[in-house]
Amino acid sequence: MMYWDGNMGVWGYILMGVSFVLFWGAIITGIILFARAIGTGGRRFEAGAPGPGIAENLLAERFARGEIDESEYTARLTVLRRAHGQR
CATH class of the missing domain: 1.10.1200 (Non-ribosomal Peptide Synthetase Peptidyl Carrier Protein; Chain A)
Known part of the structure; x- marks a missing residue:
């Protein structure tokens, strides 16, 4: 019987790194989209009163x-x- 010695190998580390970047990228994108949805969206003037x-x-x-x-x-x-x- 073969036992796993805890070494993930090169592909395990690459997959872990890519997963880390994708996870945090999704979290940051979600926060930005949420902030834009509830914020002003960059509008400086009211819709009825142009500058x-x-x-x-x-x-x-x-x-x-x-x-x-x-x-x-x-x-x-x-x-x-x-x-x-x-x-």
Whole structure:
């Protein structure tokens, strides 16, 4: 009868190392996904209130596409900047 002497061999150590990395990788990934699910998810503004930079960029894009003329662009830009306390 052969007895096991406690030596796992090279493949045993390799399997143990890979299992260790996969186990802790799964734990860390789970923690990150959980934190993102309950957190803000990187959103800086409320859904209904975009920041001043976002609104100005959208207005500039509409002006560049030709949807609004220069007078309407400057008038709306003035209103946006007054609303956010800029001059």
